Amino acid sequence: MSTDFQNARVALGARLRELRAEAGLNGKDFAERLGWQRSKVSRLENGKQTATTDDLDAWASAAGVRSQAADLKSRLRGLESQQRSWRRQLAAGHRPVQDRYVVEYQRTATIRGYEATVIPGLFQTPDYARRLLVQNAELMRSPRDTEEAVHARMRRQEVLYEAGKLFRVLMWEGALHALVGPREVMAGQLDRLVGLIGMSTVELGIVPLGAPMALTPKHGFWIFDEERVIVETINTELQFDSPDDLALYLRVWDQLNEAAAYGPRAHRLIARARAQLQLREQPGSTV
Template sequence: MSTDFQHGREALGARLRELRVEAGLDGKTLADRLGWQRSKVSRLQNGRQTATAEDLAAWAAAVGAPAQASELQARLRGLESQQRHWRRQLAAGHTPVQDRYVVEYRRTVTMRGYEASVIPGLFQTPAYARQLLLQNAELMRSPRDTDAAVQARMRRQEVLYEPGKLFRVLIWEAALHAAVGGREVMAGQLDRLVGLIGMSTVELGIVPLGAPLSLTPKHGFWIFDEKRVIVETINTELQYDSSDDLALYGRVWDQLDAGAAYGPQAHRLIARARGAIAGT
């Protein structure tokens, strides 16, 4: 369990205790009202157990403050957003993080992803990945284990060849034109994308720059088996697994997908970016 998650759970427990005290109830009386074991009341208000939305609604009603249920449930949703700060994750370099992703991707059967500014790691060439890892190590001032990290990122791509998996990935066209590592690196990376079109385990869509969209391109995100969402910011990796968050990110992906180009159309957009690089 992450430190951030535990701190959030303890803060929620403190709020539950506060509501109980304000109602003039001791733990035993509250447990009796709820029909719970007294130990459950203790675990919840001491941050040793994660409450459910139903637990919080029942607690609010039992202390005579049903209007507080929505506030408590909002705290729970915030708790379900687990944060992993990059500075801590990268303390030993990029390789441990890449190795963790290898395990996570192997456990995943179906994935929906979207990237707005970069080619996804799942599709990167070694040269492209190397440039990004070097840039990130410089930015985060983390140990430079670039060779090992590139190898680990390439191992992640082995899942693309496993029968029964499906990776539905959207890339905003702007990412095809972002010059990472120079002309040769980008040319090789775009050629790699072309080679993915038509694979049985990959559905690659390109969201054109001029496509009419019902929402702006947003930030990148990945939905794992429709059970959790991972969002990467500059300093933090966020994880969401509540039904509301999954539904929200699913809707965003669907709306972006509605404007995406696939197959020959996607190939033409990649070729256009390839031609622009060759002309520079």
């Protein structure tokens, strides 16, 4: 059993124990109220057994807090999804992860995203994506299925052309200047971004270097239909769906959005990055 799964299960058990204690009942009396064996109450509270949704409904009812059932079920869903280590996810290569993202994006109508260091996967060219996937496979020491993963990532981009979808994506300007690959790869990637400006399903905002900001740029994150947030760290993918977490990330996105440039202004920022590439190509340039 994965450590992240078990840690989340122990945390759920601690919350169950807390609700039982707040009801003023010991384990034996609580089990009798539920009509369960005492051992089941103990296993659930100590993270030794995974609760079912029916178990959680019964627990909330027995503790006199039916209103907590929804929170408990959210925690149960989070056992698998809140923390997913990349080492475990990439055990079979990048292709399965990309395929899962295809499904995630297909079932979502509105996505808000922010990236500080890299061009988002939705907007990547095959060459740019290939460079990133090779780098990540080397870092994580995962199987090399680069071409299959690139094809899956490109398939994910088909959602950009579906009516009824809206992708509100912010990028820190620094991501435009990070040389992920050779200059020709970066040039093609920047040209791809220009082509996205004006699409009916895409709102591309770029937060300029030096722009007055209410907060400093944070890590990247993605908000799916205002129902869940996905955050990727170096070793883990995190998912949050509590109202407080959603409200927090929406506030961060809104504040970054206030500093973002759109339309012609965004085009000029991309052109500036493109011009820097051309300067680097000139003989004797120190740029």
